Amino acid sequence: MLKMYYAKKVKLLLNIEGSFVNHVVSNLFALLMIVSLSLTALCGQIMEPSYAPFEQYQHTVSYVQAKNLIDNYLRLDAEFDNYISLAPDHLDIFTSPATKQANEPEFTLFFGTQSSPVEQKKLQLFNPEQPLAGLRIALDPGHLGGNMAQLEERFIDIPVQNGKSACTFNEGTLTAATACYLRDMLVSLGAEVMLTKGKPGQAVYEVSFNDWCKQTFDIHTEADWATAATQQKLISFLQSDAIPNIENRAARIAELVSLSSQAAATRLKQSLLRLCYNQLDLRARTAKINDWQPDLTLALHYNAHGPNSNYKTISANYNMTFIPGGIEGAALRNKTTRIALIRFLVTPIVEQSHVLSLCITQAMTEELGVKPLKTPYPNSRLVETGVYARNLALLRNTESPMCYAESLVQNNHDEAVRLSQKDDVIDGIIAPSRIKQVAKAYTNGICAYWEALNSNSVSPQS
Protein backbone atom coordinates (compact mmCIF):
# COMPACT_ATOMS: atom_id res chain seq x y z
CA MET A 1 0.00 0.00 0.00
CA LEU A 2 2.86 2.31 0.80
CA LYS A 3 4.25 1.78 -2.67
CA MET A 4 0.91 2.58 -4.22
CA TYR A 5 0.59 5.66 -2.04
CA TYR A 6 3.89 7.10 -3.18
CA ALA A 7 3.32 6.13 -6.78
CA LYS A 8 0.04 8.02 -6.68
CA LYS A 9 1.69 10.99 -5.04
CA VAL A 10 4.46 11.26 -7.59
CA LYS A 11 1.96 10.89 -10.38
CA LEU A 12 0.08 13.82 -8.94
CA LEU A 13 3.27 15.68 -8.36
CA LEU A 14 4.48 15.54 -11.91
CA ASN A 15 0.95 15.41 -13.25
CA ILE A 16 1.44 12.28 -15.22
CA GLU A 17 -1.05 9.66 -16.12
CA GLY A 18 -0.11 6.24 -17.37
CA SER A 19 1.23 2.88 -16.40
CA PHE A 20 3.51 4.15 -13.72
CA VAL A 21 2.49 1.96 -10.81
CA ASN A 22 3.69 -1.29 -12.34
CA HIS A 23 6.97 0.30 -13.23
CA VAL A 24 7.52 1.42 -9.65
CA VAL A 25 6.67 -1.88 -8.09
CA SER A 26 9.19 -3.62 -10.32
CA ASN A 27 11.92 -1.11 -9.67
CA LEU A 28 13.10 -0.74 -6.11
CA PHE A 29 15.49 2.02 -6.96
CA ALA A 30 12.81 4.13 -8.55
CA LEU A 31 10.65 3.53 -5.52
CA LEU A 32 13.32 4.78 -3.14
CA MET A 33 13.72 7.90 -5.16
CA ILE A 34 10.03 8.44 -5.40
CA VAL A 35 9.68 8.14 -1.65
CA SER A 36 12.18 10.90 -1.08
CA LEU A 37 10.92 12.91 -4.04
CA SER A 38 7.45 12.76 -2.60
CA LEU A 39 8.49 13.65 0.92
CA THR A 40 10.54 16.61 -0.15
CA ALA A 41 8.38 17.87 -2.93
CA LEU A 42 4.87 17.31 -1.77
CA CYS A 43 4.80 19.79 1.05
CA GLY A 44 3.17 22.23 -1.37
CA GLN A 45 -0.50 22.27 -2.22
CA ILE A 46 -1.42 19.32 -4.30
CA MET A 47 -5.07 18.64 -4.38
CA GLU A 48 -7.08 16.31 -6.52
CA PRO A 49 -8.59 18.60 -9.16
CA SER A 50 -12.37 18.84 -8.96
CA TYR A 51 -15.32 20.20 -10.94
CA ALA A 52 -17.10 21.25 -7.71
CA PRO A 53 -16.20 24.97 -8.04
CA PHE A 54 -17.99 25.10 -11.39
CA GLU A 55 -21.43 23.96 -10.19
CA GLN A 56 -22.26 27.58 -9.34
CA TYR A 57 -21.76 28.47 -13.02
CA GLN A 58 -24.42 26.04 -14.32
CA HIS A 59 -26.86 27.77 -16.74
CA THR A 60 -24.73 30.96 -16.91
CA VAL A 61 -23.05 30.39 -20.30
CA SER A 62 -24.89 30.14 -23.60
CA TYR A 63 -24.28 27.63 -26.38
CA VAL A 64 -23.08 30.45 -28.66
CA GLN A 65 -20.58 31.74 -26.06
CA ALA A 66 -19.19 28.25 -25.46
CA LYS A 67 -18.93 27.49 -29.18
CA ASN A 68 -17.17 30.79 -29.88
CA LEU A 69 -14.64 30.18 -27.12
CA ILE A 70 -13.93 26.67 -28.40
CA ASP A 71 -13.71 27.72 -32.05
CA ASN A 72 -11.69 30.88 -31.52
CA TYR A 73 -9.35 30.00 -28.67
CA LEU A 74 -9.55 26.58 -27.06
CA ARG A 75 -9.38 23.87 -29.74
CA LEU A 76 -5.93 23.22 -31.23
CA ASP A 77 -6.57 20.05 -33.25
CA ALA A 78 -9.31 17.68 -34.40
CA GLU A 79 -8.56 15.24 -31.57
CA PHE A 80 -9.88 17.87 -29.12
CA ASP A 81 -13.40 16.87 -30.21
CA ASN A 82 -12.85 13.28 -29.01
CA TYR A 83 -13.17 14.59 -25.44
CA ILE A 84 -16.20 16.89 -25.64
CA SER A 85 -19.64 16.94 -27.15
CA LEU A 86 -21.64 20.06 -27.70
CA ALA A 87 -25.45 20.00 -27.68
CA PRO A 88 -27.83 23.00 -27.85
CA ASP A 89 -28.45 22.89 -24.10
CA HIS A 90 -25.24 21.41 -22.65
CA LEU A 91 -21.60 20.43 -23.08
CA ASP A 92 -20.30 17.04 -21.96
CA ILE A 93 -16.64 16.44 -21.18
CA PHE A 94 -15.16 12.92 -21.35
CA THR A 95 -12.06 11.26 -19.91
CA SER A 96 -11.28 9.45 -23.21
CA PRO A 97 -12.61 8.82 -26.71
CA ALA A 98 -13.90 5.46 -25.37
CA THR A 99 -16.03 7.06 -22.64
CA LYS A 100 -17.33 9.49 -25.24
CA GLN A 101 -18.30 6.52 -27.40
CA ALA A 102 -20.08 4.99 -24.40
CA ASN A 103 -21.65 8.36 -23.58
CA GLU A 104 -20.32 8.43 -20.03
CA PRO A 105 -19.44 12.08 -19.37
CA GLU A 106 -17.19 13.04 -16.50
CA PHE A 107 -18.94 16.42 -16.17
CA THR A 108 -21.84 18.20 -17.85
CA LEU A 109 -22.09 21.96 -18.19
CA PHE A 110 -25.67 23.14 -18.77
CA PHE A 111 -26.14 26.24 -20.89
CA GLY A 112 -28.43 29.09 -19.94
CA THR A 113 -28.76 32.82 -19.52
CA GLN A 114 -28.58 33.19 -15.74
CA SER A 115 -26.11 35.81 -14.54
CA SER A 116 -22.64 34.72 -13.44
CA PRO A 117 -22.21 34.37 -9.66
CA VAL A 118 -18.88 36.20 -9.87
CA GLU A 119 -19.11 39.91 -10.52
CA GLN A 120 -16.55 41.71 -12.63
CA LYS A 121 -14.34 43.93 -10.50
CA LYS A 122 -14.73 47.52 -11.60
CA LEU A 123 -12.92 50.74 -11.04
CA GLN A 124 -14.56 52.58 -8.14
CA LEU A 125 -13.51 56.14 -8.85
CA PHE A 126 -11.10 57.22 -11.55
CA ASN A 127 -8.11 59.13 -10.29
CA PRO A 128 -5.86 60.28 -13.15
CA GLU A 129 -2.81 60.19 -10.88
CA GLN A 130 -3.55 56.68 -9.68
CA PRO A 131 -5.24 55.11 -12.72
CA LEU A 132 -4.50 51.58 -11.48
CA ALA A 133 -5.82 52.12 -7.94
CA GLY A 134 -7.43 48.95 -6.63
CA LEU A 135 -5.93 46.65 -9.26
CA ARG A 136 -4.05 43.60 -7.96
CA ILE A 137 -1.29 42.51 -10.35
CA ALA A 138 0.87 39.38 -10.03
CA LEU A 139 4.21 39.46 -11.84
CA ASP A 140 6.04 36.24 -12.58
CA PRO A 141 9.60 36.81 -13.81
CA GLY A 142 10.37 33.77 -15.97
CA HIS A 143 13.21 31.32 -15.24
CA LEU A 144 15.88 31.36 -12.55
CA GLY A 145 18.68 33.38 -14.12
CA GLY A 146 21.83 34.45 -12.26
CA ASN A 147 24.18 31.58 -11.49
CA MET A 148 21.54 29.05 -12.62
CA ALA A 149 21.27 30.36 -16.20
CA GLN A 150 23.70 27.89 -17.78
CA LEU A 151 22.11 24.93 -16.02
CA GLU A 152 18.59 25.97 -17.01
CA GLU A 153 19.85 26.57 -20.58
CA ARG A 154 18.42 30.09 -20.75
CA PHE A 155 21.40 32.30 -21.59
CA ILE A 156 23.06 34.12 -24.48
CA ASP A 157 26.78 33.73 -24.97
CA ILE A 158 27.78 35.11 -28.36
CA PRO A 159 31.52 35.43 -28.97
CA VAL A 160 33.37 38.45 -30.30
CA GLN A 161 32.45 39.02 -33.96
CA ASN A 162 33.69 41.57 -36.50
CA GLY A 163 35.43 43.60 -33.83
CA LYS A 164 32.30 43.71 -31.67
CA SER A 165 32.60 42.61 -28.08
CA ALA A 166 31.05 39.43 -26.71
CA CYS A 167 27.37 39.43 -25.70
CA THR A 168 26.79 37.58 -22.47
CA PHE A 169 23.57 37.79 -20.50
CA ASN A 170 20.66 35.61 -19.43
CA GLU A 171 16.89 35.68 -19.58
CA GLY A 172 16.19 35.03 -15.88
CA THR A 173 18.24 38.06 -14.84
CA LEU A 174 16.54 40.24 -17.46
CA THR A 175 13.08 39.16 -16.31
CA ALA A 176 13.91 39.68 -12.60
CA ALA A 177 15.20 43.22 -13.26
CA THR A 178 12.25 44.00 -15.55
CA ALA A 179 9.76 42.78 -12.93
CA CYS A 180 11.36 44.87 -10.15
CA TYR A 181 11.32 48.02 -12.28
CA LEU A 182 7.79 47.30 -13.50
CA ARG A 183 6.55 46.72 -9.93
CA ASP A 184 7.70 50.21 -8.93
CA MET A 185 6.04 51.79 -11.99
CA LEU A 186 2.74 49.99 -11.33
CA VAL A 187 2.77 50.78 -7.60
CA SER A 188 3.33 54.47 -8.39
CA LEU A 189 0.09 54.31 -10.42
CA GLY A 190 -1.85 52.85 -7.50
CA ALA A 191 -1.69 49.09 -8.21
CA GLU A 192 -1.01 46.42 -5.61
CA VAL A 193 1.76 44.22 -6.97
CA MET A 194 3.07 40.78 -6.00
CA LEU A 195 6.27 39.30 -7.44
CA THR A 196 6.52 35.52 -7.40
CA LYS A 197 10.30 35.90 -6.96
CA GLY A 198 12.88 38.63 -6.65
CA LYS A 199 16.54 37.90 -7.10
CA PRO A 200 18.18 36.22 -10.10
CA GLY A 201 19.20 32.64 -9.33
CA GLN A 202 16.17 32.13 -7.08
CA ALA A 203 13.36 29.68 -7.71
CA VAL A 204 9.84 30.04 -6.36
CA TYR A 205 9.85 26.39 -5.26
CA GLU A 206 10.92 26.33 -1.63
CA VAL A 207 13.82 23.89 -2.07
CA SER A 208 16.81 25.04 -4.15
CA PHE A 209 17.90 22.87 -7.09
CA ASN A 210 21.06 21.79 -5.25
CA ASP A 211 19.17 20.83 -2.10
CA TRP A 212 16.56 19.04 -4.17
CA CYS A 213 19.32 16.97 -5.80
CA LYS A 214 20.78 16.19 -2.36
CA GLN A 215 17.42 15.16 -0.94
CA THR A 216 16.18 13.28 -3.96
CA PHE A 217 19.30 11.60 -5.31
CA ASP A 218 21.76 11.80 -2.42
CA ILE A 219 24.21 13.81 -4.54
CA HIS A 220 26.32 16.08 -2.36
CA THR A 221 29.50 16.98 -4.23
CA GLU A 222 30.70 17.65 -7.77
CA ALA A 223 32.59 14.36 -7.57
CA ASP A 224 29.30 12.55 -6.82
CA TRP A 225 27.85 13.84 -10.10
CA ALA A 226 30.71 12.36 -12.12
CA THR A 227 30.58 8.79 -10.81
CA ALA A 228 29.32 6.04 -13.10
CA ALA A 229 26.91 4.81 -10.42
CA THR A 230 25.25 8.21 -10.01
CA GLN A 231 25.02 8.77 -13.73
CA GLN A 232 23.42 5.39 -14.31
CA LYS A 233 20.97 6.06 -11.49
CA LEU A 234 19.99 9.41 -13.01
CA ILE A 235 19.65 8.00 -16.53
CA SER A 236 17.28 5.32 -15.19
CA PHE A 237 15.31 8.01 -13.43
CA LEU A 238 15.05 10.19 -16.54
CA GLN A 239 13.95 7.17 -18.57
CA SER A 240 11.15 6.26 -16.15
CA ASP A 241 7.54 6.83 -17.10
CA ALA A 242 7.26 9.34 -14.27
CA ILE A 243 9.21 11.92 -16.23
CA PRO A 244 7.31 13.98 -18.79
CA ASN A 245 8.23 13.49 -22.41
CA ILE A 246 9.27 17.10 -22.98
CA GLU A 247 12.41 19.06 -23.82
CA ASN A 248 13.72 16.37 -26.19
CA ARG A 249 14.01 13.86 -23.38
CA ALA A 250 15.01 10.90 -25.58
CA ALA A 251 17.66 12.89 -27.47
CA ARG A 252 19.13 14.16 -24.21
CA ILE A 253 19.46 10.64 -22.87
CA ALA A 254 20.87 9.26 -26.14
CA GLU A 255 23.49 12.01 -26.25
CA LEU A 256 24.88 11.11 -22.81
CA VAL A 257 26.71 7.97 -23.94
CA SER A 258 29.06 9.97 -26.17
CA LEU A 259 30.06 12.44 -23.45
CA SER A 260 32.93 12.45 -20.97
CA SER A 261 31.85 11.87 -17.37
CA GLN A 262 32.26 15.59 -16.64
CA ALA A 263 30.21 16.69 -19.65
CA ALA A 264 27.62 14.03 -18.87
CA ALA A 265 27.36 15.36 -15.31
CA THR A 266 26.52 18.83 -16.63
CA ARG A 267 24.04 17.46 -19.14
CA LEU A 268 22.34 15.39 -16.42
CA LYS A 269 22.02 18.42 -14.17
CA GLN A 270 20.51 20.40 -17.04
CA SER A 271 18.07 17.62 -17.86
CA LEU A 272 16.94 17.21 -14.26
CA LEU A 273 16.45 20.93 -14.03
CA ARG A 274 14.47 21.26 -17.27
CA LEU A 275 12.43 18.05 -17.03
CA CYS A 276 11.79 17.74 -13.29
CA TYR A 277 12.74 20.66 -11.08
CA ASN A 278 11.21 23.18 -13.46
CA GLN A 279 7.84 21.41 -13.17
CA LEU A 280 7.96 21.80 -9.39
CA ASP A 281 8.92 25.44 -9.73
CA LEU A 282 6.10 26.17 -12.19
CA ARG A 283 3.67 24.53 -9.81
CA ALA A 284 4.95 26.69 -6.94
CA ARG A 285 4.58 29.81 -9.09
CA THR A 286 0.97 28.97 -9.94
CA ALA A 287 0.10 28.21 -6.31
CA LYS A 288 1.62 31.50 -5.16
CA ILE A 289 -0.29 33.46 -7.81
CA ASN A 290 -3.63 31.75 -7.15
CA ASP A 291 -3.28 32.14 -3.37
CA TRP A 292 -2.89 35.88 -3.82
CA GLN A 293 -5.98 36.14 -6.07
CA PRO A 294 -4.78 38.83 -8.47
CA ASP A 295 -6.99 40.66 -10.98
CA LEU A 296 -4.42 39.93 -13.63
CA THR A 297 -1.14 38.08 -14.00
CA LEU A 298 1.83 38.81 -16.17
CA ALA A 299 4.56 36.25 -16.91
CA LEU A 300 7.66 38.06 -18.13
CA HIS A 301 9.92 36.40 -20.68
CA TYR A 302 12.33 37.32 -23.45
CA ASN A 303 12.37 35.37 -26.74
CA ALA A 304 15.20 33.40 -28.26
CA HIS A 305 14.90 32.31 -31.87
CA GLY A 306 16.24 29.46 -33.98
CA PRO A 307 18.48 26.46 -33.40
CA ASN A 308 21.56 27.08 -31.29
CA SER A 309 20.07 30.41 -30.16
CA ASN A 310 22.33 30.52 -27.09
CA TYR A 311 25.37 31.05 -29.28
CA LYS A 312 24.20 32.54 -32.58
CA THR A 313 22.67 35.85 -33.65
CA ILE A 314 19.93 36.20 -36.28
CA SER A 315 18.11 39.02 -38.05
CA ALA A 316 14.59 38.31 -36.74
CA ASN A 317 13.20 40.46 -33.94
CA TYR A 318 9.61 40.48 -32.67
CA ASN A 319 7.30 40.50 -29.64
CA MET A 320 4.61 37.95 -28.92
CA THR A 321 2.18 37.09 -26.16
CA PHE A 322 0.50 33.86 -25.12
CA ILE A 323 -2.96 33.48 -23.61
CA PRO A 324 -4.83 30.41 -22.30
CA GLY A 325 -6.27 27.98 -24.87
CA GLY A 326 -4.69 26.18 -27.83
CA ILE A 327 -5.46 22.84 -26.18
CA GLU A 328 -4.39 19.73 -28.08
CA GLY A 329 -6.72 16.71 -27.79
CA ALA A 330 -3.95 14.56 -26.27
CA ALA A 331 -3.65 17.01 -23.36
CA LEU A 332 -7.29 16.35 -22.44
CA ARG A 333 -6.30 12.88 -21.21
CA ASN A 334 -5.17 14.82 -18.17
CA LYS A 335 -7.85 15.80 -15.67
CA THR A 336 -6.26 19.14 -14.78
CA THR A 337 -6.53 20.15 -18.44
CA ARG A 338 -10.18 19.10 -18.61
CA ILE A 339 -10.87 21.14 -15.45
CA ALA A 340 -9.07 24.11 -16.98
CA LEU A 341 -11.18 23.79 -20.11
CA ILE A 342 -14.36 24.15 -18.04
CA ARG A 343 -12.86 27.11 -16.16
CA PHE A 344 -12.12 28.80 -19.51
CA LEU A 345 -15.72 28.23 -20.61
CA VAL A 346 -17.44 29.65 -17.52
CA THR A 347 -15.21 32.61 -16.62
CA PRO A 348 -14.08 35.62 -18.69
CA ILE A 349 -10.40 34.61 -18.25
CA VAL A 350 -9.69 33.83 -21.90
CA GLU A 351 -11.32 36.86 -23.49
CA GLN A 352 -9.85 39.21 -20.89
CA SER A 353 -6.43 37.62 -21.40
CA HIS A 354 -6.87 38.34 -25.10
CA VAL A 355 -7.63 42.03 -24.50
CA LEU A 356 -4.79 42.35 -21.98
CA SER A 357 -2.30 40.67 -24.32
CA LEU A 358 -3.42 42.72 -27.30
CA CYS A 359 -2.95 45.93 -25.29
CA ILE A 360 0.51 44.78 -24.20
CA THR A 361 1.50 43.72 -27.72
CA GLN A 362 0.47 47.10 -29.11
CA ALA A 363 2.31 48.96 -26.34
CA MET A 364 5.44 46.91 -27.07
CA THR A 365 5.29 47.82 -30.75
CA GLU A 366 5.12 51.51 -29.84
CA GLU A 367 7.64 51.59 -26.97
CA LEU A 368 10.23 49.17 -28.31
CA GLY A 369 9.97 49.87 -32.04
CA VAL A 370 9.70 46.14 -32.67
CA LYS A 371 6.74 44.55 -34.44
CA PRO A 372 4.65 41.62 -33.19
CA LEU A 373 5.00 38.17 -34.70
CA LYS A 374 2.12 37.32 -37.03
CA THR A 375 3.08 33.99 -38.56
CA PRO A 376 1.96 30.62 -37.10
CA TYR A 377 3.90 29.43 -34.07
CA PRO A 378 4.38 25.76 -33.03
CA ASN A 379 1.94 24.19 -30.54
CA SER A 380 -0.18 27.31 -30.41
CA ARG A 381 -3.09 28.91 -32.14
CA LEU A 382 -2.79 32.35 -33.72
CA VAL A 383 -5.61 34.46 -32.25
CA GLU A 384 -4.63 37.85 -33.61
CA THR A 385 -1.34 39.49 -34.69
CA GLY A 386 1.09 38.97 -31.79
CA VAL A 387 -1.42 37.03 -29.64
CA TYR A 388 -1.30 33.22 -29.49
CA ALA A 389 -3.36 30.75 -27.44
CA ARG A 390 -1.12 28.04 -25.98
CA ASN A 391 -1.59 25.31 -23.40
CA LEU A 392 1.38 26.21 -21.18
CA ALA A 393 1.25 24.97 -17.57
CA LEU A 394 1.23 28.47 -16.13
CA LEU A 395 -1.56 29.62 -18.46
CA ARG A 396 -3.55 26.46 -17.88
CA ASN A 397 -3.50 26.65 -14.08
CA THR A 398 -3.57 30.37 -13.27
CA GLU A 399 -7.02 31.48 -12.18
CA SER A 400 -6.87 35.09 -13.38
CA PRO A 401 -6.66 36.76 -16.79
CA MET A 402 -3.09 36.37 -17.88
CA CYS A 403 -0.57 37.56 -20.41
CA TYR A 404 2.50 35.36 -20.88
CA ALA A 405 4.68 37.78 -22.76
CA GLU A 406 7.81 37.10 -24.80
CA SER A 407 9.29 40.49 -25.59
CA LEU A 408 12.14 41.00 -28.08
CA VAL A 409 14.42 38.32 -29.54
CA GLN A 410 17.49 38.12 -27.31
CA ASN A 411 19.73 36.72 -30.03
CA ASN A 412 18.76 39.30 -32.67
CA HIS A 413 21.98 41.08 -33.83
CA ASP A 414 21.09 44.50 -32.43
CA GLU A 415 18.99 43.37 -29.49
CA ALA A 416 21.81 41.12 -28.21
CA VAL A 417 24.07 44.16 -28.06
CA ARG A 418 21.42 46.27 -26.27
CA LEU A 419 20.49 43.52 -23.80
CA SER A 420 24.12 42.72 -22.98
CA GLN A 421 24.79 46.26 -21.71
CA LYS A 422 25.48 46.50 -17.99
CA ASP A 423 24.55 50.18 -17.84
CA ASP A 424 21.95 50.14 -15.06
CA VAL A 425 21.31 48.74 -11.60
CA ILE A 426 17.75 47.86 -10.61
CA ASP A 427 17.11 46.64 -7.07
CA GLY A 428 20.73 45.60 -6.88
CA ILE A 429 20.54 43.69 -10.19
CA ILE A 430 23.02 44.78 -12.87
CA ALA A 431 20.92 45.07 -16.03
CA PRO A 432 20.67 46.82 -19.42
CA SER A 433 18.67 50.05 -19.50
CA ARG A 434 16.68 48.54 -22.41
CA ILE A 435 14.57 46.67 -19.84
CA LYS A 436 13.14 49.98 -18.63
CA GLN A 437 11.52 50.44 -22.05
CA VAL A 438 10.11 46.93 -21.77
CA ALA A 439 8.67 47.75 -18.33
CA LYS A 440 7.19 50.98 -19.73
CA ALA A 441 5.50 48.99 -22.51
CA TYR A 442 3.97 46.59 -19.96
CA THR A 443 2.75 49.55 -17.87
CA ASN A 444 1.15 51.25 -20.87
CA GLY A 445 -0.45 47.99 -21.95
CA ILE A 446 -1.91 47.33 -18.48
CA CYS A 447 -3.26 50.89 -18.25
CA ALA A 448 -4.91 50.52 -21.68
CA TYR A 449 -6.43 47.19 -20.64
CA TRP A 450 -7.80 48.50 -17.35
CA GLU A 451 -9.28 51.49 -19.13
CA ALA A 452 -10.86 49.24 -21.77
CA LEU A 453 -12.31 46.96 -19.11
CA ASN A 454 -13.79 49.87 -17.20
CA SER A 455 -15.25 51.57 -20.24
CA ASN A 456 -17.04 48.32 -21.14
CA SER A 457 -15.32 48.31 -24.47
CA VAL A 458 -13.99 44.82 -24.11
CA SER A 459 -14.66 43.39 -27.54
CA PRO A 460 -11.68 41.59 -28.97
CA GLN A 461 -11.80 40.80 -32.65
CA SER A 462 -11.39 37.12 -33.30
Ligand SMILES: [Zn+2]
Ligand atom coordinates in the same frame (compact mmCIF):
# COMPACT_ATOMS: atom_id res chain seq x y z
ZN1 LIG B 1 11.40 32.28 -21.20
